[in-house]
Amino acid sequence: MPKIVDGKVAIVTGAGRGIGRGIAMLMAREGARVVVCDIGASLDGAGTDTSPAHDVVAEIKAAGGEAIATTLSISEPANGDKIVQLALDAFGRVDILVNNAGILRDRIFHRMSWSDWNDVINVHLNGSFIMSRACATHFREQGAGSYVHMTSTSGLIGNFGQANYAAAKLGIVGLSRGIALDMERFHVRSNCIAPFAWTRMIESIPAETEAEKTRVARMREMTPEKIAPLAVYLASDRADGVSGQIFSVRNNEIYLFNQTRPIRTLHRSDGWTPEKLDAQLKGAFAASFTPLDRSTDVFSWDPV
């Protein structure tokens, strides 16, 4: 049986740790040559450390795979082409981009600063654009390519203190959909995954009471490696025909998300005024309003 991404070249951003590391390792095991891209930032995006990217490359090589490291930041516009050039110089092509790098700056909205907002948008949304755009030229020329982007249920559903992150992660959904539509003619596909994984991004969850300890023990089973099979599958040619979709992985479950469509309509042939809306809108629509749920309200059962 040929390996699922044999001969392909994959760039995986944020691949020095967590989910990205798991994807880079499986990508290599399934036959791809991998560009491990990671600046080695702290969770809030501060600082740099060259060791995570180089460590993952060493692990891939030790397992018999091929990989190179880059510690260039994906949020710097000029770096998109530089990172793609590294792939071309080392491996002669690029077939797969996994936009996974990310940071967090959680803050309740009335305390959120411009830099909390801007830095998160910059890494997640601008970084995903910069890398996607740099690959697009090559994907178009070769008439093939696959994008996999990490979104989040914090954006798709909601969470406290994450207006910046939610906006960035829903922006990525729009970016993916736009790429899927524009590049279908070149046989290029683009999909999103909303991962759930026990990484440093969520390990600050309190575990003091017995109930909390049990819950955290279940959550620890959601290892970052569990996201990798779906990411590698979507990146491969076997996922032909799958594009513009939003998936999720939570331990051993895989989900397909719906996407926004109109669900109710209200029409007046004489047009609307605020007064007329006051008389009719809630009566017609309120039963169908989307509740102010958080991700944990919707995914209310322990990971299985």
Ligand SMILES: NC(=O)c1ccc[n+]([C@@H]2O[C@H](COP(=O)([O-])OP(=O)(O)OC[C@H]3O[C@@H](n4cnc5c(N)ncnc54)[C@H](O)[C@@H]3O)[C@@H](O)[C@H]2O)c1
């Ligand atoms: N862990 C979860 O449950 C969860 C849930 C939803 C979404 N996600 C998303 O999955 C992705 C991976 O998350 P994780 O939990 O593995 O986080 P992580 O913090 O373990 O890994 C993220 C990596 O991105 C790197 N990075 C940050 N800024 C960068 C930049 N400018 N250039 C290059 N690399 C950069 C960091 O150095 C880090 O190694 C993120 O996009 C995150 O938002 C994770």
